[in-house]
Amino acid sequence: MGVEQANGTPEEVVLPPTEQDVSDELDVKMKKYLRGEGVNLEVLKDKKLKGQLVIREELYGKSAKAAAKAEKWLMPSEGGYLEAEGIEKTWRIKQESIAREVDILSSKNQYDIVLPDLGPYTQDFTSSGRYMAVGGRKGHLAVIDMKNMGVIKDFQVRETVRDVVFLHNELFFAAAQKKYPYIYNRDGTELHCLKEHGSVLKLQFLKNHFLLASINKSGQLHYQDVTMGEMVANYRTGLGRTAVMQLNLFNGVLGLGHSGGIVTMWKPTSSAPLVKMLCHHGPISALGFHPNGHLMATAGMDKKIKLWDLRKFEVLQTLPGHAKTLDFSQKGLLATGTGSFVQILGDFSGARSYSRYMNHSMVKGYQIEKVLFRPYEDVLSIGHSMGWSSILVPGSGEPNFDSWVANPFETSKQRREKEVHSLLDKLPSETIMLDPTKIGTVRQSRKREKPTKEEREAEMDAAVEAAKSNPLKKKTKGKNKPSKKVKKREEMVARAKKPFLEVENFSRKRQKMSEEIELPKSLQRFARKKAT
Secondary structure, three states, X not given: OEEEOOOOOEEEOOOOOOHHHHHHHXXXXXXXXXXXXXXXXXXXXXXXXXXXXXXXXXXXXXXXXHHHHHHHHHOOOOOOXXXXXXXXXXXXXXXXXXXXXXXXXXXXXXXXXXXXXOOOEEEEEOOOOXXXXXXXXXXXXXXXXXXXXXXXXXXXOOOOXXXXXXXXXXXXXXXXXXXXXXXXXXXXXXXXXXXXXXXXXXXEEEOOOOEEEEEEOOOEEEEEEOOOOOEEEEEEOOOOOOOEEEEOOOOOXXXXXXXOOEEEEEOOOOOOOOEEEEOOOOOXXXXXXXXXXXXXXXXXXXXXXXXXXXXXXXXXXXXXXXXXXXEEOOOOOEEEEEOOEEEEEEOOOOOOOOEEEEEEEOOOXXXXXXXXXXXXXXXXXXXXXXXXXXXXXXXXXXXXXXXXXXXXXXXXXXXXXXXXXXXXXXXXXHHOOOOHHHOOOOOOOOOOOOOOHHHHHHHHHHHHHHHHOOOOOOOOOOOOOHHHHHHHHXXXXXXXXXHXXXXXXXXXXXXXXXXXXXXXXXXXXXXXXXXX
């Protein structure tokens, strides 16, 4: 169907989708949320059970339809990647070309902050991506609102700052300084000095457990509960000094990279590492975990980047190259940074085979300290020796945010409500484990069933036969008499019977003691009467 233009060529008219088209689309989406095929209820004879199952099936159908409608109408955004035409390569596309094609709001996310006297810089984002904390090695700390690019507070602590991390929201952040880590509020007021941690190199915050984790120069790992101020755990790694620490958001396990090429994984309730694996033939330089928790990327001084399957602890892919810093985006892109060069790798085949997606070269002489993807935005933040920069990486951020999980536009009232709810929902440190799906399952009983009298007798007879069949050593003259041999054989049989007789005597003694215990008068009528 079409209309004729002035030059006589028909133009196709796009009509809005009919109700039938919308219904068909919803049916397709519903299949994704249904719990398999419906149960055949006609074969059931129990009317009550049949009625209950009919109601249950209707609820499943309604919930699937509601989920399909939410996906269609409330999640309209779809993530997009760079697409090349013909023989063109995506990794040849420059940031200038991307800036010309995107909207004004997105183009504002491309910037370069130059502070040469205070670097190198490290940075951290809140879970919503709205706020960023930056820390310069020469003592510069700042909190920035990324929505309007306004500085909330920046100040100088006049000593070395090695790392910075937000706590549960943007109101508090921790900085690893020269001697101790400190906690500040967003106004720059010092709240706490955590002297027990010592001279810290790296910090991580477990937001579901409200635990601040740190690794210091002595190789000691600390976990501190920020709600009560209690030191939950303090362990010596025993593998020397390390500045490579990363949190697996899927299960709350901390990964540490050591100078011997070993990666260890820790939880606060275990003094020994959960996993200890040799990943490289040289010191580990960087570590990163995929958001799904099953993929780990490691970089070593042997100039190799390896991707590991954490379910089988096997290497999936080995890529050539060195990386000082690694980070996974919400959609699974992997950013690597070394020297003044940033490379973004992507898995577009779905087979966990990462290939080159984008390249970006900084100004010659800039030394990259840290790369970090901004949540819910197609933005990569780069901390380097001359300040920090931001580039656009199409397809890196999750396009649809859940306002109950992380809301970039939350008000102060919503933030207060969320803080109270998160404190009420705080998870104990015992819930941190390699496989969190085991939480809530029933542990199988390891209690061994008590053997019967016949089984005990059979075991004793077998032990006696084994003792009798055991050959005796030939002794010197006078010790090899038949009487001596018989006596020796009897001793061997008695030794074989002893453990079985001890168990039997212990059970009889226990039964006798329980019978001798005098019960109260009110319970004596329930006692077993002795046979006369």
